[in-house]
Amino acid sequence: MADTLGMATQLAGNAVRFGWYSGVNWLLNREARRLGNRPRYTPTRPVPSDAELMADLRALFLRDAAAVREGLYPPAEPVGTIADHMRQLRAMFADLPDTIRRRAADDAQSATTLPGADELPDYYTQDFHFQTGGYLSDDSAQIYDVQVETLFYGAAGVMRRAALKPIAQFMHGRDQRNTVLLDVACGTGRFLREVRLAYPALRAKGIDLSQAYLDEAQRHLSELRPVELITGNAEKIPLADESVEVATSIFLYHELPGEVRRRVTAEIARVLKPGGLFVFIDSLQMGDRPGWDGLLEAFPVRFHEPYYAHYATDNLDDMFTSAGLTPLTSSFAFLSKVMAWRKL
Numbered sequence: 608m609a610d611t612l613g614m615a616t617q618l619a620g621n622a623v624r625f626g627w628y629s630g631v632n633w634l635l636n637r638e639a640r641r642l643g644n645r646p647r648y649t650p651t652r653p654v655p656s657d658a659e660l661m662a663d664l665r666a667l668f669l670r671d672a673a674a675v676r677e678g679l680y681p682p683a684e685p686v687g688t689i690a691d692h693m694r695q696l697r698a699m700f701a702d703l704p705d706t707i708r709r710r711a712a713d714d715a716q717s718a719t720t721l722p723g724a725d726e727l728p729d730y731y732t733q734d735f736h737f738q739t740g741g742y743l744s745d746d747s748a749q750i751y752d753v754q755v756e757t758l759f760y761g762a763a764g765v766m767r768r769a770a771l772k773p774i775a776q777f778m779h780g781r782d783q784r785n786t787v788l789l790d791v792a793c794g795t796g797r798f799l800r801e802v803r804l805a806y807p808a809l810r811a812k813g814i815d816l817s818q819a820y821l822d823e824a825q826r827h828l829s830e831l832r833p834v835e836l837i838t839g840n841a842e843k844i845p846l847a848d849e850s851v852e853v854a855t856s857i858f859l860y861h862e863l864p865g866e867v868r869r870r871v872t873a874e875i876a877r878v879l880k881p882g883g884l885f886v887f888i889d890s891l892q893m894g895d896r897p898g899w900d901g902l903l904e905a906f907p908v909r910f911h912e913p914y915y916a917h918y919a920t921d922n923l924d925d926m927f928t929s930a931g932l933t934p935l936t937s938s939f940a941f942l943s944k945v946m947a948w949r950k951l
């Protein structure tokens with residue numbers, strides 16, 4: 608039976624999140640200007656109008672609600688209390704002066720000074736987004752989710768949920784209890800939480816290089832059935848060959864150097880069982896939506912994203928095919944692309 612109430616709940620939740628985070632986005636930009644943030648970069652490539660962006664976002668929200676109506680996944684549930692949320696917002700605003708100072712000085716080194724940094728790869732110990740501590744501090748882990756939602760007007764969770772559709776198709780007729788899902792670079796566990804809500808008995812695992820982010824993930828997942836969280840490098844996943852039915856990776860590849868992207872892809876292909884599913888979500892690339900290319904040009908100028916420009920023109924199809932994967936589906940979800948691949 609169609610879940611019409613669930614659909615309405617999902618739409619309402621998305622609308623509220625969009626309204627709230629649009630307000631936070633506006634306030635954050637105003638505060639940044641007040642603190643002397645340098646003027647916005649003007650891209651040479653075309654950018655979409657606000658109306659086009661909003662229409663696309665509306666269409667994404669409708670698709671998300673339709674997926675709930677079809678029973679592909681349950682309505683999203685809020686994480687934490689309003690007091691937690693307000694604390695995270697306050698911390699994000701409190702970090703803004705340092706972020707702006709670092710951006711002005713083109714300094715992305717604060718993570719290198721933190722304990723444990725010398726045991727991690729150099730490409731990783733940078734202040735991605737000019738965020739204090741990069742991925743290495745508890746403070747950074749606590750504000751990551753509100754930062755990402757603010758950047759995407761409350762649509763980050765909706766973009767992630769687009770991965771649940773190919774997973775639902777793959778899971779049709781399968782026993783969750785005998786199915787392993789691995790989220791590669793699971794960060795603060797937002798996607799694993801959606802997976803857990805949709806598939807309570809799935810053998811869900813996440814791997815990430817950041818202990819601080821995994822601790823935050825543990826908090827997000829604490830009231831649900833356990834998910835195995837592994838602290839490790841996706842270039843060397845500590846799982847046996849052909850031991851995973853579903854692998855996912857969301858918003859990771861644009862933060863990796865080209866050769867690391869290939870090593871991670873080879874690892875994902877190694878741990879997947881033949882016939883297994885890989886769902887990839889990351890930023891749009893140049894030419895995906897030609898009228899939006901200017902946004903991709905501006906992004907790494909405003910935020911410290913040292914590998915984004917390379918990612919934006921990398922040949923992902925060739926990379927995945929060379930690793931033994933074959934394409935199933937591909938679509939756009941606002942500023943991201945969603946691709947499903949099968950291991951041959």
Ligand SMILES: C[S@@+](CC[C@H](N)C(=O)[O-])C[C@H]1O[C@@H](n2cnc3c(N)ncnc32)[C@H](O)[C@@H]1O
Binds near residue numbers: 767791792859
């Ligand atoms: C932009 S965040 C995305 C996190 C999460 N997937 C999400 O949807 O929000 C990138 C994540 O990749 C992780 N990461 C980067 N390089 C990694 C590597 N080589 N191995 C494991 N995790 C890595 C970071 O610690 C961070 O949590």
